[in-house]
Amino acid sequence: MIPLRKPLPQLPFIPSSKSSSFQSLASYFTLTPNPNPTISSPHPPESPTTHIPNPIQHPKPTFKIPPFGPIPPPFTQTRPFSAANSDPSQPMPVVSTDASPYDSSQPIDAGSSIRKPISLWPGMYSSPVTNALWEARSEMYGDALSDAPLQSELVARTPAQSRTGILYKFSSDYKLREQYRNPWNGIRMGKLLEDLDALAGTIAFKHCCNEDGTRRPLLLVTASVDKMVMKKPILVDTDLNIGGAVVWVGKSSMEIQLEVTQSLQGSSYTSESVALIANFTFVARDSKSGRSAPVNQISPETEKEKLLWEEADKRNKMRKKKRAEHKTDTENQDTDRVNALLAEGRVFCDMPALADRDSILIRDTCLQNSFICQPQQRNIHGRIFGGFLMRRAFEIAFSTTYAFAGVAPHFLEVDHVDFVRPVDVGNFLRLKSCVLYTELENPAEPLINVEVVAHVTQPELRSSEVSNKFYFTFSVPPEAMKDGIRIRNVVPATEEEARRVIERMDAENSQFAAL
Numbered sequence: 001m002i003p004l005r006k007p008l009p010q011l012p013f014i015p016s017s018k019s020s021s022f023q024s025l026a027s028y029f030t031l032t033p034n035p036n037p038t039i040s041s042p043h044p045p046e047s048p049t050t051h052i053p054n055p056i057q058h059p060k061p062t063f064k065i066p067p068f069g070p071i072p073p074p075f076t077q078t079r080p081f082s083a084a085n086s087d088p089s090q091p092m093p094v095v096s097t098d099a100s101p102y103d104s105s106q107p108i109d110a111g112s113s114i115r116k117p118i119s120l121w122p123g124m125y126s127s128p129v130t131n132a133l134w135e136a137r138s139e140m141y142g143d144a145l146s147d148a149p150l151q152s153e154l155v156a157r158t159p160a161q162s163r164t165g166i167l168y169k170f171s172s173d174y175k176l177r178e179q180y181r182n183p184w185n186g187i188r189m190g191k192l193l194e195d196l197d198a199l200a201g202t203i204a205f206k207h208c209c210n211e212d213g214t215r216r217p218l219l220l221v222t223a224s225v226d227k228m229v230m231k232k233p234i235l236v237d238t239d240l241n242i243g244g245a246v247v248w249v250g251k252s253s254m255e256i257q258l259e260v261t262q263s264l265q266g267s268s269y270t271s272e273s274v275a276l277i278a279n280f281t282f283v284a285r286d287s288k289s290g291r292s293a294p295v296n297q298i299s300p301e302t303e304k305e306k307l308l309w310e311e312a313d314k315r316n317k318m319r320k321k322k323r324a325e326h327k328t329d330t331e332n333q334d335t336d337r338v339n340a341l342l343a344e345g346r347v348f349c350d351m352p353a354l355a356d357r358d359s360i361l362i363r364d365t366c367l368q369n370s371f372i373c374q375p376q377q378r379n380i381h382g383r384i385f386g387g388f389l390m391r392r393a394f395e396i397a398f399s400t401t402y403a404f405a406g407v408a409p410h411f412l413e414v415d416h417v418d419f420v421r422p423v424d425v426g427n428f429l430r431l432k433s434c435v436l437y438t439e440l441e442n443p444a445e446p447l448i449n450v451e452v453v454a455h456v457t458q459p460e461l462r463s464s465e466v467s468n469k470f471y472f473t474f475s476v477p478p479e480a481m482k483d484g485i486r487i488r489n490v491v492p493a494t495e496e497e498a499r500r501v502i503e504r505m506d507a508e509n510s511q512f513a514a515l
Contacts, residue, residue: 107165130198156299162207165243190391197387200256200280219285222386225417226279248312252292345493359489365435384423393470397450400433401474409474428457446487
């Protein structure tokens, strides 16, 4: 009798004497007393004869240990960081950038956590960089907590003491490159935004630690993200660096500036290698009371650090001024501008056969998705990771633009983001996205402005609140415009939509005026 389907082969797992997979496993769980620790990849050198099946093309086999050969050590999820039991010959696979909390000479290997055994680290759900950063925090400071000192006992830190960097070895690390490659062989900007938030959190964490490496029981949360503009395309096959430090500190808030750089092979570092600059604002909360908590002040030393402090101080004052102006502007918006925007929308609603075929209503560009926030998406404080929300918002904004333009768009910028309400594990999150308006003055590079609103819904309480609002700007490749792609004008159909459009246009104009 011929079986209907050929059974899967049972592949025996035979540890090779040439492979160091199990020999180096112990090094993943110990720290080495190295006076000058450096970052080294934990990926063991592979034997030329070793074959690793492609997980995409092959089903996962069931491994059986044969009755011969050395038996590998049992797998465990514990991490005894004991220097006494460490082998000095084995390097640390994933460490912080520092030997002490304030020595930042080497960047973190972005791909290091891909090759580590499965653990219970928050953030293991998505990004290897997020996992590597949170793991570095634990290795730097462990669980050493101290009582929060008084304001008078807080000391000033220099920006150099919080500086941290990540190195993405895209040119040589195939596994890492595959995690960040999109279907068009470009970079997944959503994952990069997620990593930026994780790195900013690590930098804020380092700034708030004490001199002896202990940390106070603080909750550090992302309050806002300033406008980020792409200065150059980011390649997925070229090494990428992200580095940053705390540049400004208030009473309980701090601003972290991150710089994304990517240089072509053989070229020296220049300002042209900067692809993106991001400014994150974090606030500190007392872990017990939830109230704002004071943080260490900052003492810039170099001329560049002083200049960055002045620029950040101006941004902080401008944000406060805009909040005060926004309260009065929303009450006294120009009704003539609202009616002008609604004129064409009323034709669509009342006389659709006569409407302009080069225009489309905002509501006809909308997409939305909903999901339950899972425990695997939490941060080290137990709430939903802000970078995860940014990634999901970017992905639905990209999809909205793709469906609207009919061609894969390219990302240009994300506007200022305020994290209005925290998102907890178990919350029902709804993301609503639409094309808010288009800018067609330059036919070769039309601009598509997309709004994403995140609603935290609690069915048990019959409540729904806005958690975040994201505003992305995309364009389409010039080649697509030459091939006849037509970008349509987007018009509002209701007064509420018209006011949202006016608010965004005024925000864009005020930012250009400030520059």
